[in-house]
Amino acid sequence: MGIFEKEWTLNFTQCYPNGQLKYSELNNILQITGSDHSESLGFGYKKMIAVDQSWVLSRMLIEIDALPKYTQTIKVRTWLQDFTGTRAIRNFELLLDDQVLITASSLWVVFNIKSRRADIFALSTDHMEFYRDRTATKKPVDKIDGNVEFNLMTEYKVKLSDLDIVYHANNVKYMEWCFDAMDPKTILDGSMKRLEMNFLKELNYGDEVSVQEFNDETYCIQKDGKTHFLMQIKK
Incomplete structure (x- = not known):
């Protein structure tokens, strides 16, 4: 198969x-x-x-x-x-x-x-x-350049509902945290044509993170100043 x-x-x-x-x-x-x-x-x-x-x-x-x-x-x-x-x-x-x-x-x-x-x-x-x-x-799937000046969008604390069976935050949740911090209009217009994501480090229950953005195109999730997730959106 x-x-x-x-x-x-x-x-x-x-x-x-x-x-x-x-x-x-x-x-x-x-x-x-x-x-x-x-x-x-x-x-x-x-x-x-x-x-x-x-x-x-x-x-x-x-x-x-x-x-x-x-x-x-x-x-x-x-x-x-x-x-x-x-x-x-x-x-x-x-x-x-x-x-x-x-x-x-x-x-x-x-x-x-x-x-x-x-x-x-x-x-x-x-x-x-x-x-x-x-x-x-x-x-091809590739590495995202995260060496840019990000701006804080919101902060978040990892909850039990974010965890999966191997006891860390499921990677889909990283996307959701970023999307929840965006203007809904930019999501509901269906204009996103390419989503690229890098999952760099795991997150666990109780971790406090920040969701940040650059140029309404590149998004990151950081903990203690270290990047755990990058997402780039093309329309």
């Missing part, structure tokens, strides 16, 4: 008041589809937690032609492009009626849940199929 597909019918909790799929829910849907693919291949959460490992998202690039809407049934297609032993590139296509609306590329790192550091993958990949020539996005 080298290429995996999953259908989603969008419900009201996943959509903005204008009926369009939330950007954070889009990210969530992509990642859950990738997780389901990993489970089917034998290196999902349960298999990896048994060897004290987990997948963590390092970078994500999403290119958007159009956002699907409430009640529409979409299909997400995903495949692994490459794997180095510590990192994997996973690509995505989101389709509506066989038309590709959204593409994405992501970089995942093998994470040791005891040392809280990157690790060498402990499970076998002999059965894996990689599509090294099959890209999804126009540009």
Whole structure:
């Protein structure tokens, strides 16, 4: 099962008041589809937690032609492009009626849940199929330049509802904190065509962070002056 597909019918909790799929829910849907693919291949959460490992998202690039809407049934297609032993590139296509609306590329790192550091993958990949020539996005997922003068938007304290199963703030929450600090009009007009994210350091329950922006395009989340997350938006 080298290429995996999953259908989603969008419900009201996943959509903005204008009926369009939330950007954070889009990210969530992509990642859950990738997780389901990993489970089917034998290196999902349960298999990896048994060897004290987990997948963590390092970078994500999403290119958007159009956002699907409430009640529409979409299909997400995903495949692994490459794997180095510590990192994997996973690509995505989101389709509506066989038309590709959204593409994405992501970089995942093998994470040791005891040392809280990157690790060498402990499970076998002999059965894996990689599509090294099959890209999804126009540009590769890359590093964002965070060396700019950011301005404070808001401050936030990590809550229990932000945590996921490996006891750190889920990466989708980082997006939500940034979007919640923006002018809603800039989100609801559906003009965002590219979202690029770098997940640099984990955050935990009770951490106090600041959400900052530069030029209404680059956003960051910092703790104690250190950057934990970067997001760049292109319209």
